[in-house]
Amino acid sequence: MIEQTATAIEASGLYEQWGLTSAEYQRIQELLGRLPNFTETGLFAAMWSEHCAYKNSKLLLKQFPTSGQRILQGPGEGAGIIDIGDGQAVVFKAESHNHPTAVEPYQGAATGVGGIIRDIFSMGAQPIALLDSLRFGELTDAHTRFLLQETVAGIGGYGNCIGIPTVGGELAFDDAYAANPVMNAMCVGLLDTTMQQKGQAAGAGNLIYYVGAKTGRDGIQGAIFASAEFNDAVEADRSAVQVGDPFMEKRLMDACLELIREHPEAVVGIQDMGAAGLVSSSAEMGAKADYGMTLNLDAVPQREAGMIPYELMLSESQERMLLCVAKDQGAVVEALFARYELDAVQIGEVTAAKQYQLYAHGEKVADVPIKALVDEAPVYQRPQRVPARLLTADPQQYQPQFTSATAVLTKLLQQPTLASKQAIYRSYDTQVKTNTVVAPGSDAAVLRIRGGRKALAMTTDGNGRYLYLNPEIGGQIAVCEAARNIVASGGVPLGITDCLNFGSPEEPESFYELAQATKGMSAACKALATPVISGNVSLYNESNGTAIYPTPMVGMVGLITDLALITTQDFKQAGDVIFLVGQTHADFNGSELQKMLTGNINGALFDFDLATEIAHQQLVQQAIRAGLVSSAHDLAEGGLAVGLAECCFGQQLGASIDVAMPASWLFAETQSRFIITVPAAQAAAFSQMAGEQAQQIGTVTAATDLVIKTNTETLTLDIVTSKQQWEGALAW
Template sequence: MIEQTAATIKAQELYANWGLTTAEYQRIQELLGRLPNFTETGLFAAMWSEHCAYKNSKPLLKQFPTSGQRILQGPGEGAGIIDIGDGQAVVFKAESHNHPTAVEPYQGAATGVGGIIRDIFSMGAQPVALLDSLRFGELDDPHTRFLLKETIAGIGGYGNCIGIPTVGGELAFDDAYAANPVMNAMCVGVLDTAMQQKGQATGAGNLIYYVGAKTGRDGIQGAIFASAEFNDQVEADRSAVQVGDPFMEKQLMDACLELIREHPEAVVGIQDMGAAGLVSSSAEMGAKAGYGMVLDLDAVPQREAGMIPYELMLSESQERMLICVAKEQAAVVEQLFAGYDLAAVKIGTVTATKQYQLFAHGQLVADVPITALVDDAPVYHRPQAVPQRLLAADPQQYRPEFTDAGRVLQRLLQQPTIASKQALYRTYDTQVKTNTVVAPGSDAAVIRLRGGRKALAMTTDGNGRYLYLNPEIGGQIAVCEAARNIVASGGTPLGITDCLNFGSPEEPESFYELAQATKGMSAACRALATPVISGNVSLYNESNGQAIYPTPMVGMVGLINDLDLITTQDFKHSGDTIFLVGATHADFNGSEIQKMLTGTISGALFDFDLTTELANQQLVQQAIQAGLVNSAHDLAEGGLAVGLAESCFGHELGAQITIDLPASWLFAETQSRFIVTVPAAKVAEFTKLAGALAQSIGKVIAAPELIIATATAQINLDVSASKQQWEAVLA
């Protein structure tokens, strides 16, 4: 890379290649009182990108509730923290790695996992679980199959090597994601609250230490790359994709956690070198604390010769952390990391000047106010326009027509979005550390907390089809479906992290989708008392001008107070009574059956009511806590018939169902519904508790057959054969 002069950058508008607008470049000149040089322009381009500055989304994110009685740390640090009692807290966050995964799926997925793990242990927490949320095009496309295979391999390859179980996730397929897949990774950690850390650099004279892998040229401009639309040329840009080394990450994690636990007096602050690499971690640590920083770039460990300051600062090489060390503790830090065969190099000091100064080869190569990089990025209030498809949407619900309800159910169970994901997640190590109580395959994964009776339930959820038809209601549903997963597992929802995967905010219709989705999510979070404690915004998910569905991923964690309360979706005992919690309506727009029978989704999304949602969730929670329930399963894609079949599959038990509904309504996707099974001795107690919120619809039977009698037709499904077909789709 050849450096250009400040005058050339201005005259030839080279800053535009880095994502800066002319107005932004002029604002930088005003902040500095001069033209920025080559390195400084690069620093601002990265730090003012959407991926780092949230300049297009910040006004919308302020809607989110972010505080609560249990919240120890909300958005603004490496991850959020929620108190779970007994001196413990749960730490979690999700990140997107969509563009890197589209370009280089194995490394894109792997480094997405690696980055989110570093966010967790930077808070002082021990990572205990990984989850993911994935979207791809249709499986009949060879390139989609390649992307899927390599992404799954990357997720498993990194998590398995580092020794953190991948316990849950979700996966859906739609043409909208063909050229721009979605790869979101979530990590959950457990923290002794006395060990809580912050990413801050305080105290003039304290030292800035670089620890971990050496810096190379991989991932340069990664944050800028993630903040731009795709086109055929950009998609070929593999230089912006990082390369991961999970074995080094394991050493780095263990070393950092040992330093935090054994030498807390040495650690002033710690932060992952994630998006925008060294510049973001160092500038953010200083700006948050109200201090400046001087860095000596010659001291930065380098694995490639001839790297210029721009490259050193913007490289996103993986497995690197920045630590602010108390000035008298340098020897302690260096000795500890040497024991792990890791570099721990002093590259700078904290200053009281609030300037951000970089030196290379004895010369000052950048000198800017540190807050200019971090706090002075522009904030845009983008224009909105209701998408034409919403203005023209038919308010009537689609009505599926078919002659064989049993055949429709079989076909639905073989749709890739609904089909078993076992063939994929069996490549993950789900049991490493032996704390996984509920592995992938039920509504939520469950990890036990050693030394007590408590456990954590965790899930990822979202449905871009619903948001495509109504972004506000779809945003509400995304949060509520995640909460239903937690409730069905026996947990109490605590809070959420999110990844907001949307198109270009500069397109009024796309920005409308983002604004309405965050409005809906905020309303649901308030209704369910689940604050947003961390998250990520991934915009510009477009290829050649075509945006993905608006796709917010909701990652949620819940607390299970006693291991005896853990509940799964599988029917357990013949003779148990099956109850349907919640009412069913003719809700088909955006549904799996509409997509299967028509090839597309259309119309106005069905109604949704947060009050009903909360009441039904509370009923299931109370029933589980009272010991009345043997299984619980929330109803989602495919509706009641699919939910019943999934509950049969676990132990290959059957069910005899009688329900006074049209057969087509078995596939309606009405929200706020669960199916629960209750032992005969507790049916009266459950019926009294439930009142009008639930109805008995049948019993679990020993024979592996699902028999559903409706007002218009009967289904007889061979459970064993259908399970084999359901499991074979993705194999």
């Protein structure tokens, strides 16, 4: 890379290639009182990118509830923290790695996992679980199959090597994601609350230490790369994708946690070198503490020769952390990391002056106000326009027509979005550390907390099709469906993390979708008392001007207060009585059935009521706490018939069902519904508790058939054969 002079940068418009607008470049000149040099321009381009500054989304994010009685740390640090009692807290966050995964799926997915793990242990927490949320184009496309296989391999390869179980996730397919796959990774950790850390660099004279792997040229401009759309006219920049080393990460994690636990007096602050690398971690740590910083770039450990300051600062090489160390504790840090055979090098110190100063080869190569980098990025309120499809949407629900409900259910169960994900999660180690009580395959994963009776339930959820038809209501549903997963597992939802995957905010219709989705999510979070404690925004997910569906991923964690309350979706024994919580309506727009029968989705989204949702969740929680429930399952994509089949598949038990509805309604995707089973002796007690909120619809049988009698026909599904087809649909 050849450096240009400040005047040459202005004349050539190089800053525009790095994502800065002319107005932003002018604002930087005003902040500095001069033209920025080559390195400084690069620093601002990275720090003012959407990926780092949230300049197009910050105003919308302010509507999220972020506090609560249990919240120990909300947004603004490496991850959010929620108190779960007994001096313990759960720490979790999700991050997107969409653009890197589209270009280099194995490394894009692997480094997405690595980055989110670092966010968790930077808070002082021990990572205990990984989850993911994935979207791809249709599997009929060879390139999509390649992307899926490599992404899954990257997730499994990193998580398995580092010894953290991958316990849950979700996966959906649609043409909307063909050119822009979505790869969101979530990590959950456990924290002794006395060990809680912050990403801050405070105290003049305290030391800045670089620890972990050496810096190379991989991932340079990664944050800028993630803040731009794809275009066939411009080749995707593979150099912007990082390369991961999970074995290095394992040593780095163990070393950092040992330092935090054994030498707390040494650690002033700690932060992952994630998006925008060294500049982001160091500038943010200083600005948050209201201090400045000087860095000597000659001291930065390097694995490639001739790296210029711009490259050193913007590289996103993996497995690196930045520490602020008490001024008399440098030797302690160096000795500890030496035992792990990791670099631990002092590269600078904290200053009282609020400047961010970089030195290389004895010269000052950057000198800017630290808060200008971190806090002075512009904040945009973009124009909004209601998408034409919403203005012209048919208010009536699609009316499916078919001759055999049995044939429809058989085919639905083999649709890639509904099929068993066993072929995916068998690539992952789900049981390492032996704390996984409920592995992938039920509504939520559950991990016990050693030393007591508590457990954590965790899930990821979201449905871009619903948001495509109504972004506000779809945003509400995304949060509520995640909560239903937690409730069906015996937990109480605590809070959420999110990844907001949308198109370009500069397109009024895309910005409208983002604004409405966050409005809906905020309303649901407030209603459910599940604050947003962390997350990220991934915009510009589009190619050649065509965006993905608006796709917010909701990651949720819930507390199970006693292991005896853990509930799974599988039917447990013949004779149990099956109840349907919630009413069913002809809700088909945006459904799996509409897509399967017509090839697309359209029309106005069906109705949704938050008050009803909350009431039904509370009923199921009450019934589980009362010891009445044998199994519970949230109803979502595919509707009642698919949900019943999934309940049957686990133990290969059948069911005899009688419902007063047309056969087509078996596939309606009416929200706020659960299937629960109770022992026959408890059926009357549950009926009295539920009142009109639930209806008895059948019993579990020892036969291997699911038989559903409706007003128009009787559906009969062979459980053994159908399970084989369901499990084999995604096999490769």
